[in-house]
Amino acid sequence: MPLSATLIRGAEVLAVGGPQGRSPVRADVLVQHGKITAIGDNLALPDAYDLIEGRGKLLMPGLVNAHTHSSETFFKGRYERMPLELWLLYAYTYLSGSAIGDRLLYLRTQLLAMQSLKNGVTTLCDDFFDPMAHSIDRLGIVFKAYADAGIRANVSSAVLNTPVLDATPFGHEVFPEHLCAQLKFGAPTTAAEYTAYCREAFRRFHGQAEGRMRFAITPSAPQRCTTDMLQACHALAVQHGVPLHTHLLETQVQAVAGQMFYGKTLLAHMHDIGVLDQHATFAHAIWITDADIARMGDAACSVVHNPLSNLKLGSGLAPVRKLLDAGVAIGLGTDGLSSNDSARVFDLMRFAALMHNVNGTDPAQWLGAFEVLKMATLGGARTAMLDDATGSIEVGKAADLVLLDLANDNLRPRNDLVKQLAYCENGNAIELVMVGGHIVFCDGQLTTVREHEVWAELDELLPAYLEEHGRWEVANQVFEPYFAEVIRRCKDIDVGVRRYA
Ligand SMILES: [Zn+2]
Structure with missing residues (x-):
């Protein structure tokens, strides 16, 4: 289907990127073939175009959920008061039954896309976890759900091939023999198997849906993967020009794991095995040292800051100001909805702008509204290696746009729109969302998905699924005292940094 032209007339345009990106400027924006082709006054217009009246509206780039x-x-609002190592037992159930059925897999993915689009998120990076399966057909279901919903998505399929207790400090000391055996899950995925799977994923899905679908490489975390797996992942990322996206040093336990298993930080380990460069994108990066930060800057890595997930799991405060000072690009991520409880990137902006103030009284160390807005757009696009394609309103970029009503309570009385986006807006002012030139949300309705039909089906299928998940949560309680002991043993070990206020 050829894409028509659209003129968004007379909106206040907050471009984020480019020389005038920091403040709104009244302008017309012309969209053709899915891209922004002109911005300004008195534009030369094609013979036919759709008109979107922008007067009284704010036009901003679509938000990027970078992790x-x-x-x-399906697990929002289900957990609380658990640090990562305990929460994993319940959200990811080491002991578990059969994988989620194909239809629920599709609906679950579509639900995330729906809740994202309604909240102005036009790009998301889904580190899809399908317990050890790496089935290309199931990955295809995820891609189809995103393509159908009309969102832009970097999809990956998390791989880990080190047994849980081998990646857990004190694991083999603390866990009784019979439980150690239960935490082994058969032959681990080999680097060759994962490489073959990824090659097939690139062949089938990468670049589909007018270029909106991309495949990325996600070793789950350095301590959860063998060296040859990390190196194979890096080779794939370089070859295909996509991120090597991994969790890094989310907790103090993981910082201890670096010391214990490699005699160095996990970041230094990645450096020493040759996988640290501009492809590397790190979720969290909390328990990193100053030397790690300098290395990340030198290597032009990027970081996805997950303020709400970090708060919920009590992981500590990421050194975001230091990372920015070192030249590290930062995006914002919700992390999964069971540790963040919503898909709203506006919430992330607000928390990121506020939470670092507990570090001290020097406001120069705090984050500002434009900094977090940039993280939520262009910075996130950089971490996804999509900054040529999206993240700002500039000629040549995809028309991934959000139109907000300036008459909404969140945005008036008008003081400073950038600060109001960071501190006041929660998505309620959104009137229209466009991805790649297609209107995907307008007048309170998604245009791509019949929301009530999705929910009717979910209402039918979900109770049994959640009930079964609840049974597996109970089964996994058996591990909790031992992981709690691991946390206790690690919390007093000096790892060179403190990340609690
Ligand atoms: Zn994560």
Whole structure:
């Protein structure tokens, strides 16, 4: 289907990128063939175009959720008061039954896309977790759900091939023999198997849906993967020009794991095995040292800051100001919805802008509204290696746009729109969302998905699924005292940094 032209007339345009990106400027924006082709006054217009009246509206780039896991989408509001190592037992159930059925897999993915689009998120990076399966057909279901919903998506399929307790400090000391055996899950995926799977994923899905679908490489975390797996992942990322996206040093336990298993930080380990460059994108990066930060700057890595997930799991405060000072690009991520409880990137902006103030009284160390807005757009696009394609309103970029009503309570009385986006807006002012030139949300309705039909089906299928998940949560309680002991043993070990206020 050829894409028509659209003129968005007379909106206040907050471009984020480019020389005038920091403040709104009244302008017309012309969209043709899915891209922004002109911005300004008195534009030369094609013979035919759709008109969107922008007067009284604010036009901003679509938001980027730079780190999430669609696998958690059904678990919002389910957990609290658990640090990562305990929460993993319940959200990811080491002991578990059969994988989620194909239809629920599709609906779960679509639900995340729906809740994202309604909240102005036009790009998301889904580190899809499908327990050890790496089935190309199931990955195809995820891609289809995103393509159908009309969102832009970097999808990956998390791989880990080190047994849980081998990646857990004190694991083999603390866990009784019979439980150690239960935490082994058969032959681990080899680097060759994962490489073959990824090659097939690139062949089938990468670049589909007018270029909106991309495949990315996600070793789950350095301590959860063998060196040859990390190196194979890096080779794939370089070859295909996509991110090597991984969790890094989310908790103090993981910082201890670096010391214990490699005699160095996990970041230094990645450096020493040759996988640290501009492809590397790190979710969290909390328990990193100053030397790690300098290395990340030198290597032009990027980081996805997950403020709400970090708060919920009590992981500590990421050194975001230091990372920015070192030249590291930062995006914002919800992480999965069971540790963040919503798909709203506006919430992330607000928390990111506020939470670092507990570090001290020097406001120069705090984050500002434009900084977090940039993280939520262009910075996130950079972490996804999509900054040529999206993240700002500039000629040549995809028309991934959000139109907000300036008459909404969140945005008036008007003081400073950038600060109001960071501190006041929660998505309620959104009137229209466009991805690649297609209107995907307008007048309170998604245009791509019949929301009530999705929910009717979910209402039918979900109770049994959640009931079964609840049974597996109970089964996994058996591990909790031992992981709690691991946390206790690690919390007093000096790892060179403190990340609690
Ligand atoms: Zn994550």
